[in-house]
Amino acid sequence: QVQLVESGGGSVQSGGSLKLSCARSGPILDAYTMGWFRQAPGKEREGVATIDSDGTTTYAESVKGRFTISQDKAMATLYLQMNTLKPEDTGMYYCAAGPFRANPYSSGDFAFWGQGTQVTVSS
Secondary structure (H helix, E strand, C coil): CCEEEEECCEEEECCCCEEEEEEEECCCCCCEEEEEEEECCCCCCEEEEEEECCCCEEECCCCCCCEEEEEECCCCEEEEEECCCCHHHCEEEEEEEEECCCCCCCHHHCCEECCCEEEEEEC
């Protein structure tokens, strides 16, 4: 059973930076997709960024140029570097794992989820 634990959330002012981490334990296929999703109060969960086992990345338009997803395969850890944060980036951020080339816009494609870490950006 795959387990995912996020960390690194917090409160920052607009323009600030945060780096989220997601530690994975348990077996995973050689071919997979890992991703970050977020959910703001009263809104649906949305895909932020994904990275496949071959290093292919995708980003939501709203975060392109500001966020960077990366992974350390040896440490089984996923990261999300978030720069130039905006108040609209506020939300609970979730780490997720799914099959290779999982649809980055479909949370239903991802079978394993962490508990989330809160990110709050004030103006």
